Amino acid sequence: MRATRVLYDLGQSLWLDNITRDMLTSGTLKKYIDTLSVTGLTSNPTIFDHAISRSNAYDSEIRRLVGRGLSGETLFFELAIQDLTQAAVSARVRQVAARGFPARQKAFCLQCALLSGGYSAT
Incomplete structure (x- = not known):
């Protein structure tokens, strides 16, 4: 069993802050x-400033958004929201489906999914 799973089983949460x-x-x-x-x-x-400035992964999307008239802070936050939405949906798929996850993780994941449009509130 991986050490990270042992930590999880002991009630510890491993968080990632470098999306x-x-x-x-x-x-x-x-x-x-x-x-x-x-x-x-x-x-x-x-974190997003570092990700955007140190990778060409954002270049085509930046060009597309500039073509739509976005610039500066608006463009920056649009890119960040895109990544956060995709990350929240990825986490939601894993966490909400998993049995045994603490309620707080499921609630956090559901909040992310609701904010990202991954779930309907009804």
């Missing part, structure tokens, strides 16, 4: 959730 588009598109986030028992995701503008 990037590369991580989302390569399947790395899914791997972390499935094999390393990652149960939470968090981020902030500094």
